[in-house]
Amino acid sequence: MGPELTVPPIFSPIPPAIHPRHAAIDAQTAAWAEAFSIGNPELRARLVRHDIGTFSAMILPDGQEEVVSILADFVLWLFGVDDGYCEESDLGHRPGDLTAVLHRLLRVAQNPDTALLATDPLATGLRDLRARISRHGTHGQAARWIDALREYFFSVTWEADHRRAGTVPDLNDYTLMRLYDGATTVVLPLLEIAHGYELQPHERDHPATRAAAEMASFIITWDNDILSHHKESRSRGYWLNVLRVLEHHHQLSPDEALTTAVAQRDRVMCLYMRLHQHLTAHASPQLHRYLASITHFIRGAQDWGISSHRYTTPEDPADLPTTFSDVPTDSSDQPLDIPVITWWWSLVPETVGRGYLETSGTREA
Ligand code: 3E9
Numbered sequence: 385m386g387p388e389l390t391v392p393p394i395f396s397p398i399p400p401a402i403h404p405r406h407a408a409i410d411a412q413t414a415a416w417a418e419a420f421s422i423g424n425p426e427l428r429a430r431l432v433r434h435d436i437g438t439f440s441a442m443i444l445p446d447g448q449e450e451v452v453s454i455l456a457d458f459v460l461w462l463f464g465v466d467d468g469y470c471e472e473s474d475l476g477h478r479p480g481d482l483t484a485v486l487h488r489l490l491r492v493a494q495n496p497d498t499a500l501l502a503t504d505p506l507a508t509g510l511r512d513l514r515a516r517i518s519r520h521g522t523h524g525q526a527a528r529w530i531d532a533l534r535e536y537f538f539s540v541t542w543e544a545d546h547r548r549a550g551t552v553p554d555l556n557d558y559t560l561m562r563l564y565d566g567a568t569t570v571v572l573p574l575l576e577i578a579h580g581y582e583l584q585p586h587e588r589d590h591p592a593t594r595a596a597a598e599m600a601s602f603i604i605t606w607d608n609d610i611l612s613h614h615k616e617s618r619s620r621g622y623w624l625n626v627l628r629v630l631e632h633h634h635q636l637s638p639d640e641a642l643t644t645a646v647a648q649r650d651r652v653m654c655l656y657m658r659l660h661q662h663l664t665a666h667a668s669p670q671l672h673r674y675l676a677s678i679t680h681f682i683r684g685a686q687d688w689g690i691s692s693h694r695y696t697t698p699e700d701p702a703d704l705p706t707t708f709s710d711v712p713t714d715s716s717d718q719p720l721d722i723p724v725i726t727w728w729w730s731l732v733p734e735t736v737g738r739g740y741l742e743t744s745g746t747r748e749a
Pocket residue numbers: 459462463466565566567568570571604605608609612685694
């Protein structure tokens with residue numbers, strides 16, 4: 385059986401980048417997974433071959449190496465939760481029990497000395513991550529990392545209820561869930577910590593900054609859904625993905641669902657570039673840095689997504705692109721028909737960035 389879909393080159397106006405220490409970081413993360421026994425042996429053997437350290441090196445191409453390593457270990461840990469607890473285990477079908485387990489982990493992150501889960505490998509790994517985050521970041525940054533972990537956990541329990549019931553959420557609910565269950569927001573505090581600054585609340589919590597981060601979550605998770613469709617649709621058991629949502633609720637064929645999802649992410653990618661240009665016109669040096677990191681995060685997820693064995697699955701090859709496109713399939717500046725994100729389109733003045741596709745003025749990241 386060959387691959388069901390051929391994924392075309394994806395529109396990416398962002399240049400690639402990678403930390404020069406990527407190979408050492410990748411090897412170190414594999415060693416961390418072994419040292420902390422993350423996941424069962426079979427899962428761990430897979431995860432250490434997924435170039436997760438390389439991915440982290442693409443997200444933070446010029447970040448402090450120790451923090452790039454924290455991010456790499458944390459992303460591997462997240463897959464220990466997402467694959468190990470949610471997608472490949474019985475617990476992922478029991479949202480109530482999953483909520484209890486995740487709450488205990490949150491307590492460990494918040495108060496590492498708590499007498500809880502003393503011999504649990506994921507808890508022990510989390511204690512290590514928390515200690516390293518506290519070493520490099522402020523109390524406020526550690527607190528925001530825990531809050532972001534909570535919003536990720538909250539969304540995977542929603543997803544677990546769909547898994548239990550075998551249901552597929554509609555596009556609006558799926559979009560809302562996916563802004564969090566791709567674990568994109570838990571990465572954001574590490575973008576600051578890796579460059580040794582703290583974004584001030586009046587800039588970080590400004591609606592336009594928050595929208596830029598949400599757009600990045602959308603693009604990264606839509607790209608993931610497109611690039612992981614092969615892996616996910618071949619898996620045994622329940623899987624949830626925007627292509628499945630579009631097929632189920634919009635009566636599209638797999639190819640039509642792919643074309644629609646690509647158009648959706650292209651339209652958001654265009655809006656993101658315009659918002660980025662708009663924000664940087666008046667941004668502090670810290671906000672400039674933050675937006676540059678978010679932009680690297682988007683491109684890093686793309687470069688890793690087309691190359692990691694996690695998605696190319698060489699034993700049953702996916703038909704993924706090896707290059708990117710300079711041209712969006714949909715450059716409309718009208719809002720997508722997804723109510724939870726419509727507000728993004730109200731943030732960029734109409735005159736900003738309209739001509740960016742015809743110029744090279746988007747490469748400031
Ligand atoms: C992603 O969704 C699940 C996260 C827990 C993965 C950890 C990755 C990050 C924190 C960075 C964001 C990167 C992404 C979303 C690629 P899903 O669909 O379960 O991931 P999968 O790899 O199984 O397709």
